[in-house]
Every structure is written in C-alpha cells, then in structure tokens.
Amino acid sequence: MNLRLHIWRQAGPADQGMMKTYDLAGVNEHMSFLEMLDVLNEQLLNAGEEPVAFEHDCREGICGTCGMVINGRPHGPIARTTACQLHMRSFKDGDEIYIEPWRATAFPVVRDLVVDRSAFDRVIQKGGFISANTGTAPDGNAILVPKTDADHAMDAAACIGCGACVAACPNASAMLFVSAKMGHLSYLPQGQAERSTRAMNMVLQMDAEGFGGCSNHYECEAACPKGISVEFIARMNRDVAASALFGRD
Amino acid sequence: MRSFSVVWNTTIIQKWVMAITGICLVVFLLAHLSGNLLVFLGPEHMNAYGVELREMFHGAAIWVVRLGLIVALILHVLSGIKLARLNRGAKAVRNDKVEHRTSTIASRSMIYTGLLVVVYVVYHLAHFTWGVAHGEYYHVVDHLGRHDVYRMVVDSFHQPLITITYVIAMIVTGLHLNHAISSALQTLGINHPRYTPMLRLAGPALGMLIVIGFLSIPLGIMFGLVK
Ligand code: HEM
Ligand code: FES
Secondary structure: OOEEEEEEEEOOOOOOOOOEEEEEEEOOOOEEEHHHHHHHHHHHHHOOOOOOOOOOOOOOOOOOOOOOOOOOOEOOOOOOOOOOHHHHHHOOOOOOEEOOOOOOOOEEEEEEEEEEHHHHHHHHHHOOOOOOOOOOOOOOOOOOOOOHHHHHHHHHHHOOOOOHHHHHHOOOEEEHHHHHHHHHHHHOOOOOOOHHHHHHHHHHHHHHOOOOOOOOOOHHHOOOOOOOOHHHHHHHHHHHHHHHEEEEO | OHHHHHHHOOOOHHOOOOOOOHHHHHHHHHHHHHHHHHHHHOOHHHHHHHHHHOOOOHHHHHHHHHHHHHHHHHHHHHHHHHHHHHHHHHHHOOOOOOOOOOOHHHHHHHHHHHHHHHHHHHHHHHHOOOOOOOHHHHOOOOOOOEHHHHHHHHHOOOOOOHHHHHHHHHHHHHHHHHHHHHHHHHHHHOOOOOHHHHHHHHHHHHHHHHHHHHHHHHHHOOOOOOO
C-alpha cells in the first residue's frame, strides 16, 4: 500500500521543529508500524537525509519504550495496543498518517519523535523501597495476599510507563501512571509500611515535574495500551487525602 | 513535617477543594431550586417563603448560609483558576492532530463555563437580591406589605430579553454540571465497578434535572403558565 506520512521533524531540543510530508510506497500490511518507519528511514538514509528518530526496544508491547501520537491518538487507532504492536493492516492504501511526539511540558522533545521521559523515573524514585538486609528471605507464603488484592496489584503493575496517558491528557497529567505505580504497592501487604508517605512524596514530585492536574476527562484510560483503569486514580486521591489529613511525615 | 501550604497546593488536594466546594454549590442549587419552584403555587407561598428566609433564626440563618456560600465560591473559583492555568502550562504545545475519545466539550470547557457563571451570578444578585438591575420590578409590596417576590419574578420574565439571558445562563450552568457532579465523585475517590457506571449517568442526569427545573420558571412565565 501507498501512504502519505506527515511526521514531526525536530533536529534537537532547541530547534523549532515542523511537520514534514513523506510519500511511502509499497508498504506491506503485515509490517508493524515501527517496521514501516524503518522502511522510511532506509529510504531517507539512501537519499542522504536524516532518518526519523523514534524510540523502541522490545517491539512486543512490554517495555514501554515506543510511543508516538498517530492520527491524534497515542499509540494509534487500536485500543490496548502499543505502536510497536500496531500493524499496517489497521490502515488502508492511500491513507494520510500524522505522526507526532508525546506533547507535555514535562516531556521535552529530544529529537523528532523522541521525548525525555526521565520525569517518570524521578516520580518512581520518590515511591521506591530501600533495601536493608535483615537476614534471610522470608518463607514463600509467610505473608498472605488475598487473591483479589494480588489481582488488583497485578492490574496496576501492568503499567509499562510509556507515557501515553500523559500524551492523551488535555492537561498532560500523569495521574494514571502515578496512581498505577502507587496502586501496585498499596494493594500488597509489603507496600503498607510507607503507604502514606509514598502517596504524598510521589504526588509532590509529579507536581514538581510540571505535569497537570486531573480533570477526570478519562482520555488516559482510553489511550493506555495496558487498559489501566482510572479506579487507581480514585484510590490515589483517597490515599493522598488520608496522607494530607493524618500523615506524620 | 510538610507545611499546610505545601500539601494544600498539590494538584490532588486542590481538586479535593474543587470537589467539596463544588458539591456544596450543587446542594445550594437544589435548595434554591426547591424554594423557587414555589412560584408555581402562587404569590401567597412565594412571598411567605421570602419572608421566612429573611427572618429564620432572627435573620441569622440566611447570613450563615450566605457566608458558607461565599467561602465555597471563592475557594472554588481560586482553585479552579489555579488548576486551569497549571493544566494549560503542562500542555503548552499541543499535537497538530488531536482525537478526543472520552472527554467532552463540557469537560474541556469547565473554566469558561465556570467564569461565565460568576458573571451571571453578579447579574442575578443585582437583579433579584440587590434590586439594582431592573429596579422597577424590585420595589413592589404585596397586600400584606411584604416584598412582592412573586410579582418581581413574574414581571421580570415577561421581558423576553431577561428571559433569554436567564435561559442562556442556565445552559452554561448545565454544561458545567454535566461534567461536574460525576467528576466530583471520582475526585473524592468514589469509584467502584459496582456502581460507578450508574453514577456516571446519574451525574449528568441530575445536572440536567437541576437546569430543567430552573428553566421551567422563566419559560413557564413567558408562556403564560404562571400569571
Ligand atoms: C453554580 C455554581 C457551581 C457549581 C455547582 C460548580 C460545581 C462544580 C463541581 C461539582 C466540580 C467538579 C469538581 C471535581 O471535578 O472534582 C466543578 C469543577 C470545576 N469548576 Fe465549578 N461549580 C460552580 C461554579 C464555578 C465557577 C464560578 C468557576 C469559576 C472559576 C468554576 C470552575 C470550575 C473548574 C475550572 C472546574 C474543573 C476543575 C478541574 O477538573 O480541573 N466553577 N465545579
Ligand atoms: S517497543 Fe517495547 S513496548 Fe513498544
């Protein structure tokens, strides 16, 4: 199939950047979206032009490295699918496709479709455990975890940290991400010890990074390739309020 | 220990402020509406209600409620403006192409509908509370010498321009409420698969009901249901 691509090109953080149009012929419908971009880049290299920079790693939808806004939707038109798992059969011959980077003040563009998501790492660090050796590992089933709690924790832990929630949000809010990271700890007994402190620390870091507030548009939930529910945001709202009212840190 | 202001100014606590004050305002709207609907029962009920409101607990009740409303409104507006600016700054550059899936015109224009409500409230108070706008309808007394609230309302809404203004204001308020009520529940951490699907419908429905209730008065008067 033949496509017309409109792609955001930006040489570096300080560059203005602009949309550029490329015609790409002979795209195979079994290619993934990233493979289609690989083909485009081959052509650009052969023509002596700069290839389009984009991030990727696993290409199987589990690492959260890839991410681009495709026709106005983070990760493209198919629900619960990362850009790397999106296939060209979801498009048709003659389509025009707009490909842009995540847009958020907290995610500055590094180059083309690559943005700096280290703000997420700093939020995670605020919620992290410290390791202190206190003897041998506890017995496998010494701490009981109810099945439903384990399931909820796993649902939250499905977050791959790709940032699609931030990209989809009209406020560039990171609440779905932060609430998922908070939630997968707060549903487990091991996460109770620092639950209150963690909630406040992570939210303060989230705000400091320049992410917006949550207006409950729920665009994040619709965009999340792992289908993380905004129920986790409600849970975070409860935890943060409890921390504000009763937390002693 | 973190100071009050650090915690108060987090996005999440600011949203709690929005939700709690917003719900206070919704409760006020429900009370205000139930009082206003007395207009359909005639001048006796309406004017007696007006006197009752002003004289309850030697005139203290109305001031306690007013004070609460003023505080709620000020906090709601201040936090609303603060969050709206913050949110705009967080998304300083937008994608060329944006496809909205779950957000609505109502949810994306809360700050605009909210600010329009402020403008409307000032006009509304000037009209019915202070008697400075359309004063000719304000300074009337009934046969018992009471402030003739009924006459004031009915005569006002016989003016098409006044009626149209109120209808527009109610549509704007309706847009705000369309998103506000179920959104507040989420902010307060109330979200559960057992009932949230229902509440997401009930919120806009309650908002719609409030607006239809308020609209029934100017429209009822204009179309002669109330004389
Ligand atoms: C009739 C009066 C009003 C009522 C009943 C009302 C009610 C509410 C409620 C219940 C919410 C939901 C809060 C949440 O999502 O947790 C809300 C949100 C909001 N209100 Fe109001 N409101 C009123 C007037 C105003 C005014 C005068 C403003 C002016 C600034 C305003 C600005 C906002 C904004 C910006 C939001 C969204 C905040 C966000 O999600 O980021 N509202 N309102
Ligand atoms: S490249 Fe790993 S999720 Fe897409």
